[in-house]
Amino acid sequence: MPSEKIAPPLWQRNLLFAVVCLAGVGAVVSNLLKSNTMAAPKHQASHYEKPVFRTTVDWVDEEFASEWKKAGLEPAERADDLTLIRRLSLGLTGTIPSLQEIRALEAQPEDERVQWWLSHLFEDRRTSDYLAERFARAYVGVENGPFLIYRRRRFVSWLADEFEANRPYDKIVSSLITAEGLWTTNPEVNFVTVTVDQNEDKKGPDEVKLAARVTRAFLGVRIDCVQCHDDHLGDEWLQKDFHQLASFFGKADMAISGIRETGKPYEFKYRRQRVPLEVPTIVPFQPELLPERGRPRQRLARWVTHSENRAFARATVNRVWALMFGRPLVEPVDEIPLEETPENPYPPGLEILADDFIIHKFNLQRLIRVIAATSAFGLDSKMPAGRTPPTLEHDQHWAAFPLSRLRPEQVAGSIIQSASLTAINADSHILFQLNRSIQQGEFIKRYGDIGEDEFYIQGGTIPQRLLMMNGSLVHERIKDDLVANAASRILATAPNDTKVVEATYLAVLSRRPSAEEGDYFLHSLSQKGFLDRKAKQADLYWALINSTEFSWNH
Amino acid sequence: MLQATGLGGLAWLTPMAHWLGRAQEKASAHTPAKSVIMLWMAGGPSQLETFDPHAGKTIAGDTRAINTSVKGVQFAHGLPQVAEVMHELTLVRSMVSKEGDHERATYNVKTGYRPDPTLIHPSIGAVLCHELPDAEMDIPRHISILPGQWPARGGYLGSQYDAFKVYNTNGRAGNITARVQPKRLDNRLAALKQVEQSFARARRADLDAKTTLHNATIQKALRMMSSEQLSAFDITQAPAKTRADFGDTQFGRSCLAAIQLIGAGVRCVEVTLNGWDTHANNHESHVSQNAILDPAFAALIRELRARKLLDQTIVICAGEFGRTPEINPASGRDHWPTGFSMALAGGGFRAGHVHGATDPTGAKLEANDKDSIRVADIHTTIQHSLGINHAKELMTPILRPMALSDGRVIKTLLK
Numbered sequence: 001m002p003s004e005k006i007a008p009p010l011w012q013r014n015l016l017f018a019v020v021c022l023a024g025v026g027a028v029v030s031n032l033l034k035s036n037t038m039a040a041p042k043h044q045a046s047h048y049e050k051p052v053f054r055t056t057v058d059w060v061d062e063e064f065a066s067e068w069k070k071a072g073l074e075p076a077e078r079a080d081d082l083t084l085i086r087r088l089s090l091g092l093t094g095t096i097p098s099l100q101e102i103r104a105l106e107a108q109p110e111d112e113r114v115q116w117w118l119s120h121l122f123e124d125r126r127t128s129d130y131l132a133e134r135f136a137r138a139y140v141g142v143e144n145g146p147f148l149i150y151r152r153r154r155f156v157s158w159l160a161d162e163f164e165a166n167r168p169y170d171k172i173v174s175s176l177i178t179a180e181g182l183w184t185t186n187p188e189v190n191f192v193t194v195t196v197d198q199n200e201d202k203k204g205p206d207e208v209k210l211a212a213r214v215t216r217a218f219l220g221v222r223i224d225c226v227q228c229h230d231d232h233l234g235d236e237w238l239q240k241d242f243h244q245l246a247s248f249f250g251k252a253d254m255a256i257s258g259i260r261e262t263g264k265p266y267e268f269k270y271r272r273q274r275v276p277l278e279v280p281t282i283v284p285f286q287p288e289l290l291p292e293r294g295r296p297r298q299r300l301a302r303w304v305t306h307s308e309n310r311a312f313a314r315a316t317v318n319r320v321w322a323l324m325f326g327r328p329l330v331e332p333v334d335e336i337p338l339e340e341t342p343e344n345p346y347p348p349g350l351e352i353l354a355d356d357f358i359i360h361k362f363n364l365q366r367l368i369r370v371i372a373a374t375s376a377f378g379l380d381s382k383m384p385a386g387r388t389p390p391t392l393e394h395d396q397h398w399a400a401f402p403l404s405r406l407r408p409e410q411v412a413g414s415i416i417q418s419a420s421l422t423a424i425n426a427d428s429h430i431l432f433q434l435n436r437s438i439q440q441g442e443f444i445k446r447y448g449d450i451g452e453d454e455f456y457i458q459g460g461t462i463p464q465r466l467l468m469m470n471g472s473l474v475h476e477r478i479k480d481d482l483v484a485n486a487a488s489r490i491l492a493t494a495p496n497d498t499k500v501v502e503a504t505y506l507a508v509l510s511r512r513p514s515a516e517e518g519d520y521f522l523h524s525l526s527q528k529g530f531l532d533r534k535a536k537q538a539d540l541y542w543a544l545i546n547s548t549e550f551s552w553n554h
Numbered sequence: 555m556l557q558a559t560g561l562g563g564l565a566w567l568t569p570m571a572h573w574l575g576r577a578q579e580k581a582s583a584h585t586p587a588k589s590v591i592m593l594w595m596a597g598g599p600s601q602l603e604t605f606d607p608h609a610g611k612t613i614a615g616d617t618r619a620i621n622t623s624v625k626g627v628q629f630a631h632g633l634p635q636v637a638e639v640m641h642e643l644t645l646v647r648s649m650v651s652k653e654g655d656h657e658r659a660t661y662n663v664k665t666g667y668r669p670d671p672t673l674i675h676p677s678i679g680a681v682l683c684h685e686l687p688d689a690e691m692d693i694p695r696h697i698s699i700l701p702g703q704w705p706a707r708g709g710y711l712g713s714q715y716d717a718f719k720v721y722n723t724n725g726r727a728g729n730i731t732a733r734v735q736p737k738r739l740d741n742r743l744a745a746l747k748q749v750e751q752s753f754a755r756a757r758r759a760d761l762d763a764k765t766t767l768h769n770a771t772i773q774k775a776l777r778m779m780s781s782e783q784l785s786a787f788d789i790t791q792a793p794a795k796t797r798a799d800f801g802d803t804q805f806g807r808s809c810l811a812a813i814q815l816i817g818a819g820v821r822c823v824e825v826t827l828n829g830w831d832t833h834a835n836n837h838e839s840h841v842s843q844n845a846i847l848d849p850a851f852a853a854l855i856r857e858l859r860a861r862k863l864l865d866q867t868i869v870i871c872a873g874e875f876g877r878t879p880e881i882n883p884a885s886g887r888d889h890w891p892t893g894f895s896m897a898l899a900g901g902g903f904r905a906g907h908v909h910g911a912t913d914p915t916g917a918k919l920e921a922n923d924k925d926s927i928r929v930a931d932i933h934t935t936i937q938h939s940l941g942i943n944h945a946k947e948l949m950t951p952i953l954r955p956m957a958l959s960d961g962r963v964i965k966t967l968l969k
Contacts, residue, residue, distance in 0.1 A: 141671070143657050143658075144657060146655070197654075197655070209671075212671060213671075216671070222672075224671075332952060381757075382755070382756040382757050383756045383757075384756065385756065387756070389756055389757050389758050389759070390757070390758065391758065392758075403761075403765065403766065405766070446719065446729075448713050448716055458712050458713060458714075459714075459765060459766055459767030459768070459770075459771070460766060460767050460768050460771045461713050461714050461716065461771065462694065462714075462718070462771055462774050462775050462778065463694075463716070463718055463719065463729070464771070465768075465771045465772050465774075465775040466729040466730060466775050466778075466779075467729050469729075469732070469772070469775065470729045470730065470731060470732055470733055470779075471729050475733050514752050516748070516751075516752065517748060517749065517752055520745070520748045521745070521748075524745070530737070530738075531738065531741070535738070539738070539741060539742050539745060540745065542742050542745075542746075543742055543745035543746040543748070543749055544749060546742075546746055546772075547746060547749040547750060547753060548750060548753050548762070548766050548768040548769070549749065549752075549753045551766075551768065552766060552768075
């Protein structure tokens, strides 16, 4: 057999095995030793203590307070800090906090914890990676796209770099609209090349798809519904509005050197026209904001991101809100009326947050900090003892934090994170990261991604429950394994059973057990029965991971 | 019932009664089908090397043709067993679509709609489960065996209509066996109950029933884990001869499982055969692909007939598009959505029927050519023969009403 020839002698294999084992033990020891040495973020109170920051938050709070009063609702109380940081980690990094991070947080002064947590997350590459993926779904969708000329990964990683540098959001969007060159060297070009249909006779990017993306993703306007004909049932848009906007992309063409402004102007054949005619470049609203000179796409980018084009700021606020709450302020996330009416007023907070975003030069991190500081974000999703539980009306008016089902990558990320005492981030060993991405990919496939349709709330499914109860990811992450799994390490290192149960709850559900839960599991751990302690600890992990609380944002 | 007996009793009296009796018989033959098996040829098979050979023409390369059980109808040489059941099939040779990208075209053929950025349309199996509910089933009614890259989805109907994915057919389907003994599982569930009580406190009483469906779904999952219907996933109990007929391949075994599942009451089973994207070495690849497809597809038809399931089951054998008549420099064929083949059988479909033809020189078919059938038309025709009102509009989450399908019923394909 050929394999015999290349197999090393037995002693070499034994040596190799020993080395691997030692490396494993080394990893455990070093992990245990460094468990209290998480690097502190460069946290500056100036980010959120300036009076104008507080004023914005107060104004938003006042609007919500008057909304609740009008609806006759008494809001829930403020949630505890651990609940809030779990929401932030899930929304911004797609995973839950680690035990080590929770300990570091709890060493901070109480009134600073939420903002300190944001300082911590903004320095963590997981945040920019995750935000980039979530935004990319709106920009380019989830499809693999055209072969060779579209590199989704490169696009997402470019976007992550932009977010990490906290580049002003209007600048990021301008880069996308005006992108030129090759999709490999200028990753933002992929925003344009993703629309190339390689099987149509027409070469080059698709103006119609680009116009639809620009209006939906950047402006929160759904103008593409009138692509084919005027809607005579009262839609505010006309068919020509759409095609005149698409015309800004008319000259963008595919050349040897990538996307260039060398194409022919955009032509379209309306009904009752015999031949296609060139369509002028006209924006559908606020034409006074459109610069007269410049290349078509540059003019369009200036118009989209103009500080007086409030649709741009509103759309961004709505999307960031949705990422943090699991549900947008205005539904659907990409359809916000250009003007409010007495019958259909804007929801509380939207205009103030949009103003703040514009005044502070489209600073995304600031927007996230402001939203995190509002009382609406801080509310509990349940009521304190003695009060009637929150109703659907509370949900509707943001008088209690709305429950939303976690996305598949959030569930996978949380399972994997719960099995580690320290954060699995860019600093983790590459094998951990690699392992995470492989396990995560397989899990997501089976859990079922809902694609671009991001903020549509639906209940759980049978395959999801089977995967969580019987699947290999959960099984591997809860079984007795002192090297790989937190379950075993907590059991081996915690000084007593109370601490075992507490650390397990913190690692999995980011909270401490209630008195009843504590009693139940303490009793279970100490009771003699047909299971040993390791099995009982695995079962505790199993129960927590299979709970509603674990699979939902709350 | 009374009327039927009455007519039967009078049948010997008048020719009219005889005629009425025949009409009744005919009507029962038209009882709508109630399930679907979709053999998904992922990658897009070449019509020229499967169901639409133009032997002797330049576009055929050196592909030979063989006769089938229907006079005048020929297949490419790689499908001798399917050729023997051609008299059970409806063969459409003039499918046209506008989608030449794998992902978009797969979406198109599986749902009947072109991709739309505002919503996801449900696949045929999801529509079927939604329109023909059945409370008796413990196991999922929409199943995808060997799911490819883009398995059938529930789309706007909700993820509970997604196909349940099965990755092997050697015994129990994945994730339906508890990792621990029953006694320990009870312990785990008791612990879970403790955590759930804690979460439910101070929350809406109907939160689980109306919103999360969490514990309701766990109960369904547990019911499935202990159901006798699970044996339908397991083909190891089928006679060795039957298993051999389907071919010793994953795909063949999955086709047998599909029959068992349909027999157990499952509405729609999708079975994927990958490997048809033959941009290089088209002919060699089709020889090996056909060798897998041929016994499995033929045995599927024969076995459905033998188990008296064919009349109530529509079988579809299709990929996302066909392949170019022109052979490229790598001896491959590229994507060709303008004139490809689809084989159907069972339900109300006409047996031994061929519809449409492609040009022997390889010219494109246009959507408005007389015999062209658009993807939407196939969906509408299938829904029609399942007794589903295809024009029925459902309200989607974006508040846009959407018809179940927007094609026309192609009457000539049906009995």
